[in-house]
Amino acid sequence: MKADYILLAVDNPAESANFYQLVFGATPLELSPGFALFEMNETTKLGLWARKNIEPKVIVDAGGSEIAISVEGRESVDSLHSEWIRKGVTILQEPVAMDFGYTFTGSDPDGHRLRVFTPDGI
Structure with a gap:
């Protein structure tokens, strides 16, 4: 499976x-x-x-999900962040170092979160 x-x-x-x-x-x-x-x-x-x-009906009104996209290196995170700003993506979190790595978060039209990150050590 x-x-x-x-x-x-x-x-x-x-x-x-x-x-x-x-x-x-x-x-x-x-x-x-x-x-x-x-x-x-x-x-x-x-x-x-x-x-x-959708059946059965969705209980949550909007968003609530997160898609994580891994990239190699901080430069890739920063590059995608700049590209998404140019494309008009709503940015929820600016690039920042967190426990798991360097990341930023955007949002789609329904409030689903798109997290771009590079794990620590890459």
Whole structure:
């Protein structure tokens, strides 16, 4: 068994797909009024599912999830931070050293958190 899909409840899959296409530079594998699907890497896919269509119903009103994206080195963290600011991504946390490494956090249109980090020692 393996966990290879991340599914996020979103208000508008097309709007969220536009956001992730801009941020990740990826084209959706699938796009319909109720769902969008992206390939994140060889083993992981990101699904954006219309909140109103999910069964059983989603209890949390918005956001609540975090996608962690590992990169190599502080320079990569800083570079992505600058790029996301240029692209208009809402930044929730400026680059900072934390217990696990150097990181910053952005937000998608539904309040899901996107954490970019490099582990300590890299």
